[in-house]
Amino acid sequence: MILCINPWVEDFSAYDLWAKPLGIIEIASWLRRGGFDVDIVDFLYQYYLSGQKEPAQTKSGRGKYRKVEISRPEPLKNVPIPRRFYRFGVSLEDAERLLARYPHPKLILMTSVMTYWYTGVQTTIAFLRKCYPDVPIILGGIYTQLCRNHAETVFRSCEIAPKETYPFLRERLARAIGASPELPLNRLEIPMDYTFYPGIPxxxxxxxxxxxxxxxxxxxxxxxxxxxxxxxxxxxxxxxxxxxxxxxxxxxxxxxxxxxxxxxxxxxxxxxxxxxxxxxxxxxxxxxxxxxxxxxxxxxxxxxxxxxxxxxxxxxxxxxxxxxxxxxxxxxxxxxxxxxxxxxxxxxxxxxxxxxxxxxxxxxxxxxxxxxxxxxxxxxxxxxxxxxxxxxxxxxxxxxxxxxxxxxxxxxxxxxxxxxxxxxxxxxxxxxxxx
Ligand code: SF4
Missing domain, CATH: 3.20.20.70 (Aldolase class I)
Known part of the structure; x- marks a missing residue:
């Protein structure tokens, strides 16, 4: 089993303007099409649990995330703005219930988005490490591409995916699982599998x-x-x-x-x-x-x-x-x-x-x-x-x-x-x- 993870966001504010992590969905779609047992756990996705919608969610799918207040990370402590800081996404309990649906993974692929959301990635990795202490985690996404040195310093327990992600994953899968799918000739032609998102509106x-x-x-x-x-x-x-x-x-x-x-x-x-x-x-x-x-x-x-x-x-x-x-x-x-x-x-x-x-x-x-x-x-x-x-x-x-x-x-x-x-x-x- 390969688990693909979209991590929590930690920020002063966040609003779901039809935000879906297309990069990790594309990779998961490629793997599933290649016959691999793969799924996506999106810590921002609102519809997982008993299909209930958030009250603030519009019918077209945009809307507010669930949130819980947390303390500001050190570099933001003294920034003078009268704003609270939050973790956005599913609760810790719901995240545990979500992961319990899947067999123990052999590999975890995690994405990242904004550079200033890396603490949400840290929190997600710490959470995953408790459940799967020995499972390798490969971290990719926008933050790692824009701040590679920073990511290599902060996420020492993970492998940071290079820019040429697909050849790297192929080689990495062969090592972890003993098989790997063919490289896509054109990533735009990978049929995107949105069934990873049950009830997607x-x-x-x-x-x-x-x-x-x-x-x-x-x-x-x-x-x-x-x-x-x-x-x-x-x-x-x-x-x-x-x-x-x-x-x-x-x-x-x-x-x-x-x-x-x-x-x-x-x-x-x-x-x-x-x-x-x-x-x-x-x-x-x-x-x-x-x-x-x-x-x-x-x-x-x-x-x-x-x-x-x-x-x-x-x-x-x-x-x-x-x-x-x-x-x-x-x-x-x-x-x-x-x-x-x-x-x-x-x-x-x-x-x-x-x-x-x-x-x-x-x-x-x-x-x-x-x-x-x-x-x-x-x-x-x-x-x-x-x-x-x-x-x-x-x-x-x-x-x-x-x-x-x-x-x-x-x-x-x-x-x-x-x-x-x-x-x-x-x-x-x-x-x-x-x-
Ligand atoms: S370079 Fe960026 S901001 Fe400019 S048009 Fe392209 S996507 Fe938009």
């Missing part, structure tokens, strides 16, 4: 891996340097299999969904509309507003209901070199398109970045006002400095914190705060965006 879809853009604040190019497209047929098969099963909420996990719209998204939506398979589509990873056009909007409206999220980030890009993916003109053009088509703008959000290195409050405030004047809802997100990105070194120069400590990369503390943008300013900007 929505299904992730993905046409592409990676992103052709190179925004200076984003970890995407470090994690997936190459942009690759899937075959249309693969996504159609996933969609229709789950649609026939009664699922109506589908979540696009692409980083650049509209980049390949002519060859992938448009034909997919034409096909779904043609078959009369209307659904609700969500885009939490945000769309490129510059690639949004009338044809895309018409096809979206014909295929069901869409929650549109656009990653605009800043309307003052000429002042700060952030990215070249959109401009103020793109925002204006998209606004006209949405209003001419009669699209319900309550279902549109514009993501903005606030708390960038040296960004004054007035600039973030102006971004919010411009979006609001356009009749759309701005969502200011605190900037989180990600190691290895071009903006990280700029962030280190201006931050009052030692950003080499991953816990201090947490966006909730406003890592690049200064007198022109304090933690309090950030709260007021969020209030402004909701008014």
């Amino acid at each position: 929505y299904i992730p879809l993905r046409f592409t891996r990676g992103c052709p853009f190179r925004c200076r604040y984003c970890a995407g190019p470090l994690l997936e340097p190459e942009y690759k497209e899937s075959r249309l047929r693969t996504v159609k098969e996933t969609f229709s299999r789950w649609y026939m099963d009664g699922i109506r909420d589908f979540v696009f996990y692409d980083d650049a969904l509209l980049f390949s719209k002519e060859t992938l998204l448009h034909p997919f939506l034409e096909w779904a509309a043609d078959k009369g398979m209307k659904a609700r589509f969500h885009t939490p990873n945000a769309l490129h507003i510059a690639n949004f056009d009338r044809k895309t909007l018409d096809l979206m409206m014909a295929s069901g209901q869409w929650e549109l999220r656009f990653g605009v980030e800043s309307l003052f890009k000429e002042k700060r070199t952030l990215d070249n993916k959109s401009s103020r003109k793109d925002l204006e053009r998209a606004t006209s398109l949405l209003s001419e088509a009669g699209f319900d703008t309550d279902r549109v959000r514009i993501y903005l970045l606030a708390g960038l290195p040296n960004q004054p409050r007035v600039e973030a405030e102006e971004d919010i006002k411009i979006v609001r004047q356009a009749g759309l809802r701005p969502v200011p997100n605190e900037f989180s400095p990600i190691p290895g990105t071009p903006l990280f070194e700029e962030a280190r120069k201006v931050s009052p914190f030692d950003l080499t400590e991953p816990l201090l990369q947490n966006k909730s503390i406003v890592p690049c705060r200064w007198e022109g943008m304090t933690w309090q300013d950030m709260q007021e900007l969020k209030e402004l965006s909701r008014m």
Whole structure:
């Protein structure tokens, strides 16, 4: 038996915006397809136990996690923000009951996500060590890729998976179990097995891996340097299999969904509309507003209901070199398109970045006002400095914190705060965006 684990999250806040750990699901799907006895225990998943839903869970699957208050880890103890710290996910008792469902594993594969969530990984590993003191644990995921040295120091009792995870796992499985599956030729073609998640209320879809853009604040190019497209047929098969099963909420996990719209998204939506398979589509990873056009909007409206999220980030890009993916003109053009088509703008959000290195409050405030004047809802997100990105070194120069400590990369503390943008300013900007 191989157990794949998605660990607890420890943070000031966390909200489940259709977050599923696609990397570990992909590995588990690959292993199961190769004939291995494998399962996923997701410590964040709400539906495991007697199928009960959380009261705060919406029917489309996003919502609050269960949480329990814990003390702050040492590096965060003296950070002056009036916020409590929590462990998010299933309770300790429920985690024990979950593990009791499985035979003793031969190998544990664990993923990780945000760099500043590594204490949740530590807690999960300590918990697993009590149940399985001698089982090897292989730790991979985003945190280990971005902070490999840190992970090797903190998680000495685990093996840290290299970037080329699949060849490594193959060799490691052969050693632990005496067999290993064939390497996938194209990871986008691994049929994702969502039956690992009993009662899952929505299904992730993905046409592409990676992103052709190179925004200076984003970890995407470090994690997936190459942009690759899937075959249309693969996504159609996933969609229709789950649609026939009664699922109506589908979540696009692409980083650049509209980049390949002519060859992938448009034909997919034409096909779904043609078959009369209307659904609700969500885009939490945000769309490129510059690639949004009338044809895309018409096809979206014909295929069901869409929650549109656009990653605009800043309307003052000429002042700060952030990215070249959109401009103020793109925002204006998209606004006209949405209003001419009669699209319900309550279902549109514009993501903005606030708390960038040296960004004054007035600039973030102006971004919010411009979006609001356009009749759309701005969502200011605190900037989180990600190691290895071009903006990280700029962030280190201006931050009052030692950003080499991953816990201090947490966006909730406003890592690049200064007198022109304090933690309090950030709260007021969020209030402004909701008014
Ligand atoms: S477009 Fe999005 S995913 Fe691509 S590099 Fe920029 S922020 Fe990252």
